[in-house]
Amino acid sequence: MKWIKKYWYKILNIALIVFVLIYSITVAFKKVHEYKMYEEQEIEIEMYTIWHIETFEGGGKARINYLKSIARSIEKSNAGVLFVIRAIDADKLASELTFDTPDIISFGYGVGKTILPILKSQDTAYDIRDELIESGSFNRNLYALPYIMSGYAMFTHSAESTEFHCGQTNFTKPEIIYNTLNLSPIETEAQYDAYKDFVYNKNVKLLGTGRDLYRVNNLNNIGRANAQITPIDTYTDLIQYIGTTKNDSITKKYLNAIFSMENQQALVDYSLFSSLYIKIYQNGIYSDMEDAIMSASIPRVFE
Secondary structure, eight states, X not given: OHHHHHHHHHHHHHHHHHHHHHHHHHHXXXXXXXXXXXXXXXXXXXXXXXXXXXXXXXSHHHHHHHXXXXXXXXXXXXXXXXEEEEEEEXXXXXXXXXXXXXXXXXXXXXXXXXXXXXXXXXXXXXXXXXXXXXXXXXXXXXXXXXXXXXXXXXXXXXXXXXXXXXXXXXXXXXXXXHHHTTOOOSSOEEHHHHHHHHHHOTTEEEEEOHHHHHHXXXXXXXXXXXXXXXXXXXXXXXXXXXXXXXXXXXXXXXXXXXTSHHHHHGGXXXXXXXXXXXXXXXXXXXXXXXXXXXXSBOOOTTO
């Protein structure tokens, strides 16, 4: 046993090395096991689909961006929840519904009858104006919540403007306004074409939308136009509604976010208007348009 006494320190070093190796391997296996346990406990994904159907020109990109911003905020505060937002052509809506049904749907005037059969009734009206609640109801049940508004305005270059233009869609009814004013458009044209005719022909009157308000007001501000803008306070069907095909905690959170005071006031950033009992513009032409919209009659979206 003399060799043990002679080499005891080497034996001790070898033993320490073996111990360290065994300990390291044990710890490593434990970490791998814990990692696998963590992997097995992955968050379950809940996917929600939102369809956005536009039936009028006037902030289309702004409206869908508004929906996306709210979706992202809910995703951040609800782990595993994801929203997929699709823009659906209004003319293709019926055929799309034969293959799929969204969880949440945003739509405008003119497609209400197509959507009504899939909508769930809503049990709250938030702080939406009463006449707007009426417009989203059917058989005394509330199915569609108006969350964004726009309106019509008359644009003129001068008192001598003669030709009258008004953009048409397959869904909205600006003729209700120009018939009241005893005016007849010189031709049937798309909304953007009517705007271009107004901009390039200095002897034109235009019955335009909130999108035209944005465009023409910007031209006035940079000195490229000197148009008079008169908001129409008698009628508007330029309203975006939202409904759900199922009522659960997430769709409820989404609606709560849509109608929060913060998000409705943020419509200023999109040059759009709120459906609540609030004023989000304090002065200028947008404040005038807001006042006109609040006075305008509203059709029922399911008619």
